[in-house]
Amino acid sequence: MNEAPAEDGPQTFEDFGLHDDVLKALAELGWETPTPCQRDSFPLIVEGNDIIVQARTGTGKTGAFGIPLVDRLISIDGDEQALVLAPTRELALQSAREIAKLGAHRDIDTVAVYGGASMERQISALKKGARVISGTPGRVLDHLNRGTIDASRLRVLVLDEADEMLSMGFAKELNAIIEKLPKKRQTLLFSATVDRAIKRVAEKHMRDPVFLGLSGDHVGALGIEHFVYMLSGIGRVGNLISILEIENPESALIFCNTKAETEQVSAALKRAGFNAEWLNGDRPQREREQVLAQTRRNEVRFLVATDVAARGIDVSHLTHVINFHLPENVEQYVHRTGRTGRAGRTGTAISLVGPNELGILYYLRLQYRIFPIERTLPSEGEARTRREADRITMIDLAYPNPPDEHGLALARRLMTHPDAERMLAGLLGAFFDPGSGDVDEVAAKQRRRGRPATIPPEPPEDELDQTGTPEREAPATATLYVNVGRRDELKASELGRLLRERTGLKRKEIGRIRVRDTHSLVDVPEDRAQDVIDSMAGAVLREQALTLKLAQRESRARRG
Secondary structure, rough: OOOOOOOOOOOOOOHHHHHHHHHHHHHHHHOOOOHHHHHHHHHHOOOOOOOOEEEEOOOOHHHHHHHHHHHHHHHOOOOOOOEEOOOHHHHHHHHHHHHHHOOOOOOOOEEEEEEOOOHHHHHHHHHHOOEEEEEEEEHHHHHHHHHOOOOHHEEEEEEEOHHHHHOOOOOOHHHHHHHOOOOOEEEEEEEOOHHHHHHHHHHOOOOOEEEEEEEEEHHHOOOEEEEEEEEOOOHHHHHOOOOOOOHHOEEEEOOOOOOHHHHHHHHHHHHHHEEEEEEOOOOOOOHHHHHHHHOOOOOEEEEEOHHHHOOOOOOOOEEEEEEEOOOOHHHHHHHOOOOOOOOOOOOOOEEEEOOOHHHHHHHHHHOOOOOEEEEOOHHHHHHHHHHHHHHHHHHHHHHHOOOOOOOOHHHHHHHHOOOOOHHHHHHHHHHHHHHHOOOOHHHHHHHOOOOOOOOOOOHHHHHHHHHHHHHHHOEEEEEEEEOOOOOHOOHHHHHHHHHHHHHHOOHOOOOOOEEEEEEEOEEEHHHHHHHHHHHHOOOEEOOOOOOEEEEOOOOOOOOO
């Protein structure tokens, strides 16, 4: 195995000498400059070398093999085929879709083949002459045995996430597939780690491969921040909720060691008011794909998964990886934490460590020289401060509209009364009705969900306007999306006030304002929606230029 010399490669896609139609596809995808993985591997691939690329997920690996595939390895006037093998159906689908986009103007069709999907549909797609086949080992071998994949036409074999394929037990299928392929072919192997098993594959199935070491998971793990919370081992789910409160991650992949834990932890987070979903091997494929799609759209904040279920998931926006338990071996820790801090972003790894996991933590420090910073759970005083802040926020959100002059005058007189504290405490006691349940838990849940809170529960949303007055036969409304939210420390009252000032809307014309983590939603009269959008153009709130647009195509009439 030869190591590629360190040379400066092409700096732009134009430097690759690509066909105009491939450059057009890259422009449509919004790819402006090649990643180091794409830049360094392209010359080696187009020269016909077998290569081994050690690179993390999120470094542009699909483009690294997809661009040379559609540009010149598969000619548009020939019948050559390429086979991409991936460890999971999600990764196989992702590769097929991305290569299809890269070859959109080259008449190069792709097809994804994987278990759990209709065999007949896949056979039909293969018969139409797909030039790139992306699939999982089991289903690809099945097609080869059936003769529905003609191996004689294959010129390029890509092994994507090769270490994951081997660790998932696909070595037998992988060897069986390669034995059926033409000896005269080009093999491109991409892997986050290059261990003995990978080297054995290279020695057996590749021709004098060139090694390109870019960024293994170990390198990636060193590039992110690592923290641990030392726990007693009792009440771990409650500890996790406290940690999420402290760290407040924008999004996170939470790893559990067992299938049962994923469902238990996800359920507990939902009960606590967090937006969470779970994945493990028992979840039906359709539900799994729905959860992944929601996660990619930022609709799921916390994804709780086992190691096996998380393999092949490429969610680039993750800010945190959280280990509910440390994995049983330190290498798995490196794989887990390599899922954050991708594509040049910063990342954070947080681990909950009990007495029985101290040995793994010790070996992590010894073997990988990773020294997580120790953090502590909040004291009772800090927790009380948080609960009090939540209650104050509830009051603030419950009354978003400016009071009238009479109310202000009464408030000022109350604050100057010698017994003001006693009377105010009484009013607060009435507001936080003890009969409505655990007030602090309700307050925390509603803060986590990013929506206004009142106790006792308010009437359904579609029965109230912004002033809280029940309506009957209210006019049709449209919901507008606003690009500021809770993370910008936005208050519903601020947004309502700005809307009234810039649009001329009356208070009663503005419907519910719902402040979410990253955005807000506001209901306005349907016939005024476009005027509101136009009037708010150029507005700034919380040092953020506002963008308003329709959040849904269909308006609804709110009825009592």
